[in-house]
Structures are given as C-alpha cells and as structure tokens.
Amino acid sequence: MEYRQLGASGQMVSRICLGTMTFGAQVSQEEGISIVREAVEKGVNFIDTANVYTGGESEIITGKAIKGIRDKVILASKCGLPTSDSVLDRGLARSTVMRHVEDSLRRLGVDHLDLLFLHAPDPNTSLEEIVQTMGLLISSGKVLNYGVSNFSAWQVCDMVHIAKEQGGYAPIATENVYNMLSRSLDDEMVPFIEQHKLGLTVFNPLAGGLLTGKHKRGSFAAGSRLASDKGYIERYCKDSNLDALDSIIGIAAEAGVSPVALSYQWLLGKDFITSIICGVSRLEQLKENLAACEGPAVAPELLAKCDAIWDGLKGDYYNYHY
Numbered sequence: 001m002e003y004r005q006l007g008a009s010g011q012m013v014s015r016i017c018l019g020t021m022t023f024g025a026q027v028s029q030e031e032g033i034s035i036v037r038e039a040v041e042k043g044v045n046f047i048d049t050a051n052v053y054t055g056g057e058s059e060i061i062t063g064k065a066i067k068g069i070r071d072k073v074i075l076a077s078k079c080g081l082p083t084s085d086s087v088l089d090r091g092l093a094r095s096t097v098m099r100h101v102e103d104s105l106r107r108l109g110v111d112h113l114d115l116l117f118l119h120a121p122d123p124n125t126s127l128e129e130i131v132q133t134m135g136l137l138i139s140s141g142k143v144l145n146y147g148v149s150n151f152s153a154w155q156v157c158d159m160v161h162i163a164k165e166q167g168g169y170a171p172i173a174t175e176n177v178y179n180m181l182s183r184s185l186d187d188e189m190v191p192f193i194e195q196h197k198l199g200l201t202v203f204n205p206l207a208g209g210l211l212t213g214k215h216k217r218g219s220f221a222a223g224s225r226l227a228s229d230k231g232y233i234e235r236y237c238k239d240s241n242l243d244a245l246d247s248i249i250g251i252a253a254e255a256g257v258s259p260v261a262l263s264y265q266w267l268l269g270k271d272f273i274t275s276i277i278c279g280v281s282r283l284e285q286l287k288e289n290l291a292a293c294e295g296p297a298v299a300p301e302l303l304a305k306c307d308a309i310w311d312g313l314k315g316d317y318y319n320y321h322y
C-alpha cells in the first residue's frame with residue numbers, strides 16, 4: 001500500500017480510503033467489521049464515514065470495527081447535511097456543528113476525529129464563523145484537522161485566507177467526485193489545491209458503478225444505485241457517458257485488465273489525488289477493488305487514451321479564465 005501526506009498536515013494516509021456509506025444498509029454490522037479489519041490488514045489506514053450515513057448507523061458500525069485498532073487508522077467523519085426535520089439539525093452554524101461532532105464521537109466511541117469534513121457549503125453561515133468554529137474544535141482536541149466536501153474552489157480559497165487573517169486553521173483537504181466520466185475539478189480546483197498544498201480525496205471512482213462494465217444501455221443491474229438512485233441516474237446515465245463507457249471497456253480490453261482495474265489505475269496515476277474512497281457492499285468486493293489497485297500498471301499511452309475521453313464529454317468550449 002502506498003501512502004501520501006494529507007495536505008499540509010503530517011498525517012500519512014493510504015492511497016485507498018475505505019468508505020462506509022453502505023454500513024447499516026447493504027452492509028450488516030458483522031460484515032462491516034470484517035470489511036474494516038480486512039482493509040486495515042491490507043494496509044488501508046484511512047476510513048471515511050459521515051453522521052448522515054444510514055441515520056448514524058454507519059458511524060456506530062465503524063466505531064465497533066475500529067475498537068482495539070483506533071491507533072492504526074485515520075478516522076474521518078462529516079457534518080453539515082440535515083440529520084432530522086429540525087432547522088437546528090442542518091447547516092454549519094456553530095451550535096449545530098458542535099452538537100453534531102459530539103454526537104459523532106459518541107456513536108463512534110472515540111474521543112476525537114482525525115479529520116472532520118464539512119459535508120456541503122452552507123449559504124446561511126459565514127465562512128468567518130465556520131473557520132472560527134473549526135478553530136474551537138481543534139483547540140479542544142475533539143478534531144485534529146478539518147476539510148471540506150463539495151465546496152467550490154473560490155469558497156475554499158476564501159477559507160484559506162480567512163484563516164490567515166484570523167490566525168486560525170485552514171482546511172487541509174477537499175473531498176469531491178472525480179472519475180474518468182466526471183472531471184469538473186480539472187478547471188479550477190486541481191490547480192488551486194496544487195498551489196495551496198491541500199489534499200484531495202475523491203469519491204465515486206467507478207462512477208456509481210457504471211465503470212464496472214456490468215451495466216448495459218437501458219438496462220442497469222437490479223439493486224444498483226444506477227437502477228434506483230435519482231441522484232446517480234441524473235449524474236451518470238447519459239448517452240454521452242454510455243458512449244464513453246464503450247471506449248473505456250475497449251481500452252481496458254487492450255490493456256488486458258478489467259474496467260474496474262483501469263479506473264483505479266487511472267486515478268492512482270494522478271499525483272494531485274491523495275486518496276481514493278472505495279465504498280463496497282460486501283467483503284469480496286473490497287478484495288476485488290484492492291487487487292485492482294495493486295495490479296500491474298497500465299501503459300501510459302492507454303491512460304492517455306482515457307484522458308482523451310473527457311475532451312469528448314466536456315466538448316470544445318471557451319473557458320473564461322484561459
């Protein structure tokens with residue numbers, strides 16, 4: 001397993017991060033514990049959960065799974081999305097964040113988070129207050145570092161400079177969707193994090209399962225996200241993506257690897273990516289994905305073909321800042 005420094009912190013995290021969004025839904029407590037233990041055994045030291053995953057059950061299972069091995073993992077959770085119908089249980093107001101962090105620590109059975117991600121921007125709370133709140137949590141020892149998820153580059157940039165002005169703490173990482181079919185980070189976020197030395201963890205490495213190659217046009221595997229999740233359907237089930245998928249499957253065949261292996265190898269070749277979140281619904285899937293990451297490297301010329309696919313998806317457009 002390869003490890004990378006997480007942003008400007010001294011934390012070293014595995015290139016593969018275990019995502020636990022399925023814990024408590026597709027994944028039972030017993031299997032979740034087995035998945036975590038297998039991942040750690042294989043060198044994965046980075047675990048990602050959130051307070052909204054399966055109504056908090058994901059955190060409970062994750063906490064049970066790391067009992068006795070807490071010192072072997074970098075534990076990340078999130079706050080900011082609604083956890084109930086109450087207006088007091090959503091957003092990034094200081095009182096909400098403080099309460100939600102305490103709730104997460106209780107469910108996880110730990111005294112601190114190594115990394116707290118702000119799950120989404122909150123237009124009703126100023127970035128100044130958010131940065132101050134993160135400073136209070138870090139000073140208390142309940143959070144060691146924080147990052148953002150689904151924020152735009154300009155928002156993260158503002159937070160970096162607000163932290164400098166306040167003498168406070170800036171985010172050390174961002175978590176965003178990124179795969180061969182979804183690369184909107186390239187225009188602004190990637191240059192920004194490279195300039196300011198932020199870490200990047202990416203989710204949806206297989207485009208919600210589309211890049212596994214198991215789905216057919218107009219017929220998505222029963223029980224999969226692409227068959228039932230409206231958000232994933234709108235994100236990925238487009239004719240242009242399905243056309244691109246045919247090309248990716250062809251490149252994988254040329255490389256002599258599976259589409260899954262090609263997808264992970266392509267991501268692992270991006271130096272600006274710190275860690276790739278691998279979410280699974282069964283233990284065997286974890287083993288398959290880890291094997292795909294550890295397999296032989298794909299030839300650079302074939303990875304270049306994968307890069308070129310994005311040019312066709314995004315089209316030839318004039319970018320305002322070039």
